Amino acid sequence: MIEWRSVLLLISKIVFSIGLSYIYYVIAEKIKPGHGIIGVVIAIGFWGRLYSREIIEFVLLFKYWGEKSALQQWHGKYYTFDGRQIRFYLVDEIVWVALRDLKKVLDPKLAQWEIDTLGSDYGKIDQSREMAVTEAGLMRLLESRTDDRRAKYPMIRFKRWLLKEALPNVKRMPRSAVNHPMKGL
Structure with a gap:
């Protein structure tokens, strides 16, 4: 069952992070034209804090998937x-x-x-x-x-x-x- 509250929270995080990235891009472009990407790189640090739980869950899911695929042929056999x-x-x-x-x-x-x-x-x-x-x-x-x-x-x-x-x-x-x-x- 999908928990709508967590889906809305994730959507709001995505909208916030896109908006924050855009703001940092614009600020960096105004400071020095052609260097707006630096603002996006700075915003990525905020993304890490904002999405820390999702990043950890993804890493654990990737680890679980790797172990499962490596050991599946041996499981119980x-x-x-x-x-x-x-x-x-x-x-x-x-x-x-x-x-x-x-x-x-x-x-x-x-x-x-x-x-x-x-x-x-x-x-x-x-x-x-x-x-x-x-x-x-x-x-x-x-x-x-x-x-x-x-x-x-x-x-x-x-x-x-x-x-x-x-x-x-x-x-x-x-x-x-x-x-x-x-x-x-």
């Missing part, structure tokens, strides 16, 4: 582990994890021969350009990184995080909160 985004896809009740995201987390680095041994647990997600690994394939990759005495603590934490927080949450989330490669799902 990612999880983060140690500051790294991990995307999960739910396709036919099977959880897939983006390979590009896993490569940022896994230590030691993922080798091509490991990917080749995954077989059907590795592939392209339907109607998506994203290569991914199923939950079962991911557990096989983590098994070699966490089940011996030389296991690195970040990998143990990552596996624990997957099993206790991320995967159970993805499986019980509504479909709108998980990445879906197809719009109809």
Whole structure:
């Protein structure tokens, strides 16, 4: 609902600022012909005071718009582990994890021969350009990184995080909160 009082106040501010700018322009032209623009520049300082609330709201709106446009594709569709985004896809009740995201987390680095041994647990997600690994394939990759005495603590934490927080949450989330490669799902 439009509040007419605030609209009238804004219109009166605009009329006042245009009138003030014109007066300063005329005064500056009378003092030194051809320098009327200096009067307008002086009036801009008054505009800043007069429109301070609107300027601040515009800056905040611009900031909000920028954050929203930058984060919209991720909103409600990612999880983060140690500051790294991990995307999960739910396709036919099977959880897939983006390979590009896993490569940022896994230590030691993922080798091509490991990917080749995954077989059907590795592939392209339907109607998506994203290569991914199923939950079962991911557990096989983590098994070699966490089940011996030389296991690195970040990998143990990552596996624990997957099993206790991320995967159970993805499986019980509504479909709108998980990445879906197809719009109809």
